[in-house]
Amino acid sequence: MADGECIIEVEGLYTRFGSHVVHEDINLCVRRGEVLGLVGGSGSGKTALMRQMLGLETPAQGKVRFSGLPLHGQDRKKLQYMRNRCGVLFQKGALFSALSVYDNIALPMRELRTLDEDIIRRLVMLKLKMVDIDTRHATKMPAELSGGMIKRIALARAMALDPELLFLDEPTAGLDPQLSDAFVKLIQGMRHELPLTIVMATHDLDTLVALSDRVAVLAEQRMVALGTLQEVINAKHPFITSFFCGERGKRILENNRGILQG
DSSP states (O other): OOOSOEEEEEEEEEEEETTEEEEEEEEEEEETTOEEEEEEOTTSOHHHHHHHHTTSSOOSEEEEEETTEESTTOOHHHHHHHHHTEEEEOTTOOOOTTSOHHHHHHHHHHHHTOSOHHHHHHHHHHHHHHTTOOGGGGGOOGGGSOHHHHHHHHHHHHTTTOOSEEEEESTTTTOOHHHHHHHHHHHHHHHHHSOOEEEEEOOOHHHHHHHOSEEEEEETTEEEEEEOHHHHHHSOOHHHHHHHSSHHHHHHHHHTHHHHHO
16 A cells, blocks of 8 residues: 655646646645556546656646656656656557567567667566466467457556556456456556556546545546545545446445445
8 A cells, every 4th residue: 555655746737738728737646556546537638647647748837746856847868767667558558560569568678778688588578477478479469469468468568667657548448347357456466566556547437446546536627536435436526426326336336345445
């Protein structure tokens, strides 16, 4: 469980695309060691907020700090060093279609230009085993893979540089319930073994309940709730009511009552 230290701090953040306002005055501390779930309706800016936490986009106003250091305005070398401490699992995996499984995972290691190919080979095979993929699949191309395998291999690539901060964008989207459950268990196992902090954007309530220590809710350009799942459910807001308290939400929460009470 997180100890309260902020690994990511967001202060007074505003996001605009032309005249379209996405975020207004977002303030957030991602605590070291926690899984923070980001939820919100379509267009609420979950992915945009994660991109700003990675330094891939610059907010119109406000600050983002990574381990106490400003993320924006850094020179290219320092920014890349910070990014190398982060891993990202994109929504659809985003594997490079022209590269094999092996080369997709090896790519972040090769970009460091400090590791020889023998070490890279051993590390790639280790990352495949970490996500329960047999190493015989290393030569396959993305087009030959199932949706579940793509997610796992994309996760192996995200973990290539042993990041301390992992971003998951809709990690179980497109997976059937069995594969989704297996992927959640994989994340839970990795979290038990590794000193990871995770920021996860998801619309899947099962995944949110299973993995999140705290939840941040984005609606109406603002963060309308932040806290444990139970605290968020008790907050009074129309989006929270519709998301958590509909028929499906009530069923999921009832099935996970032990998690909520624990």
